[in-house]
Amino acid sequence: MAEVFDYIVVGGGMSGIIAARDLANAGHRVILLEARPRLGGRVFTDSALGGQLDMGGGYVHWTQASVWSELQRYGLDKTLKPPPSPETLYWLADGKVHQMENGNRHGLAEPLLKQMLGDARLLFPKPLDLNGVSDLQDESLKQRIDKLNLSSYDRDVLEGTLAGLVHDLSLHSALQMLHGVSAYMGQRTPKPKYS
Numbered sequence: 001m002a003e004v005f006d007y008i009v010v011g012g013g014m015s016g017i018i019a020a021r022d023l024a025n026a027g028h029r030v031i032l033l034e035a036r037p038r039l040g041g042r043v044f045t046d047s048a049l050g051g052q053l054d055m056g057g058g059y060v061h062w063t064q065a066s067v068w069s070e071l072q073r074y075g076l077d078k079t080l081k082p083p084p085s086p087e088t089l090y091w092l093a094d095g096k097v098h099q100m101e102n103g104n105r106h107g108l109a110e111p112l113l114k115q116m117l118g119d120a121r122l123l124f125p126k127p128l129d130l131n132g133v134s135d136l137q138d139e140s141l142k143q144r145i146d147k148l149n150l151s152s153y154d155r156d157v158l159e160g161t162l163a164g165l166v167h168d169l170s171l172h173s174a175l176q177m178l179h180g181v182s183a184y185m186g187q188r189t190p191k192p193k194y195s
């Protein structure tokens with residue numbers, strides 16, 4: 001006789017696994033269908049270069065309440081490691097390759113990021129409350145950076161830092177990044193002075 005299920009969950013990424021688990025825990029008959037030969041979806045840890053390497057999702061923060069609660073549930077929040085720091089940091093800015101030993105790549109761009117995004121907590125004092133910032137919704141990251149009047153060196157450092165997050169600065173909304181920063185970054189910082 002064919003087996004009967006109450007729910008079919010399609011996809012064994014983090015969302016599907018959790019949905020299937022919670023439905024099953026609530027007493028429902030559940031089947032989870034996953035197209036790949038492994039679970040995890042876009043979260044996938046592989047082995048390479050003599051260690052473990054996250055090929056997809058790798059960074060988490062306690063502001064990601066749903067993900068964080070799952071990490072806590074399985075005690076994984078205690079096993080997190082900070083990202084490795086490079087022994088030598090190289091960066092291209094103003095037409096030249098620059099180099100720093102034991103370089104802190106976040107420190108390099110931090111003052112520029114503060115100038116660009118320092119008003120995030122003022123705009124979103126409560127990150128889950130999205131009201132009251134509609135006058136900014138058409139501003140792109142490029143327009144926001146243009147207003148800072150940076151030197152070409154600083155502009156290259158800032159844009160190089162953002163390149164890992166943003167495909168096209170003229171298409172990416174400043175508001176989206178400001179909202180993310182307001183949720184993720186600690187202290188309220190002073191409002192930047194634009195020219």
Ligand SMILES: Cc1cc2nc3c(=O)[nH]c(=O)nc-3n(C[C@H](O)[C@H](O)[C@H](O)COP(=O)(O)OP(=O)(O)OC[C@H]3O[C@@H](n4cnc5c(N)ncnc54)[C@H](O)[C@@H]3O)c2cc1C
Nearest residue numbers: 011012013014015016033034035041042043056057058059
């Ligand atoms: C390179 C990369 C880096 C990332 N870095 C971060 C990070 O640092 N921090 C962070 O929070 N997030 C990060 N993310 C995002 C995060 O990984 C995803 O938001 C999250 O894993 C999505 O989970 P999900 O279950 O919603 O979807 P997915 O993980 O995409 O799971 C969907 C699953 O459904 C399966 N599927 C699809 N269609 C079918 C079908 N028709 N039948 C059966 N199975 C199907 C897929 O094979 C897949 O396993 C990153 C993503 C990528 C790709």
